Amino acid sequence: MSLVVDVHARRDGFAIEASFEAADGETIAILGPNGAGKSTLVDSLAGLLRPAGGRVVLGGRALDDGVVHVAASDRPIGVVFQRLLLLPHLSALENVAFPLRARGARADAARRDARSALERVGAGELADAKPARLSGGEAQRVALARALVGEPRLLLLDEPLSALDVTSRTTIRALLRRELAAFGGIAIVVTHDPVDAMTLAERLVIVEDGRVTQTGSPEEIREAPRTPYAADLVGVNLFAGALEDATDGTALIRTADGVVASVPPAGFDRRAGQQVLGLLRPADVSLHLDRPEGSARNVFEGSVRFVTVEDDRVRVGVASSPPLVAEVTSASLRAMGIREGVRVWASFKALEVRVVEP
Secondary structure (H helix, E strand, O other): OEEEEEEEEEEOOEEEEEEEEEEOOOEEEEEOOOOOOHHHHHHHHHOOOOOOEEEEEEOOEEEEOOOOEOOHHHOOEEEEOOOOOOOOOOOHHHHHHHHHHHOOOOHHHHHHHHHHHHHHOOOHHHOOOOHHHOOHHHHHHHHHHHHHOOOOOEEEEEOOOOOOOHHHHHHHHHHHHHHHHHOOOEEEEEEOOHHHHHHHOOEEEEEEOOEEEEEEOHHHHHHOOOOHHHHHHHOOEEEEEEEEEOOOOOEEEEEOOOEEEEOOOOOOOOOOOOEEEEEEOHHHOEEEOOOOOOOOOEEEEEEEEEEEEEOOEEEEEEOOOOOEEEEEEHHHHHHHOOOOOOEEEEEEOHHHOEEEOO
């Protein structure tokens, strides 16, 4: 099965043009700043907004093509809306059963499948609760169960983590990773958060001012960002690996490409082998022509892979282990003679690495 999107949609005077494709089993993240048109695109794919032109084809079936417009209720699509849109007068069980009942399923069969979906996402005990009594994380579980209950071929998740607190966000992100890994269809995650995008999806579609400006893997976009927004988006250094305690009080993140020293926040579960993410701003990476002396716990050597100039800021990619992106001024770049192929040293403090659960 495949998804082909080439749509032109308009709403409230705003227009978006988006073209991309996705394969069966693939998860794509659509990223863009507020007002870029992401939700308009989601509504077009879900059938809630009829495109002004173009086409949407899922598994060879045209859902929109200028003549055909398949109603939202007839599309094999599950949606988790940004505002969730749980029906306030129905229990969690009835909310999850609602799309099945709307498609003609018998009440007892719909409730049985809904209960199974709630248990699948760890919300079985919430079956009788009304939406007003649910926490943000609980409501998100119910909304996800409702999207999955009909075994859709396309799953749309519109800003699924944006309204959650830090604790709930970590828990729900882990749940989404598990569900997306097991999902047999195509999944699209709409988000403005690069961490969510890079931990949930294999490929990114960047949308700015109503148009797609770049597509590719995080690595491809990091090496050659086409817009300042794209550079800022994927410029964060992300280290994924297992946590290990070090003798100097730091904690090591052992990635597939190298080891990074970090300082997890107070109260963080530092058990050995725990999978974590380390986040590092490019501005916190210092570049040197010789091995630096000082207190920086992390020091790596490598050749310059790319240099991207943005006004007075310059992003420099270093082929170290692990690979790094640094941000320096144009004056520093000229003074150091940094260019592609030059060997440099990169350093940063363990305290600058923000450690979070994946």
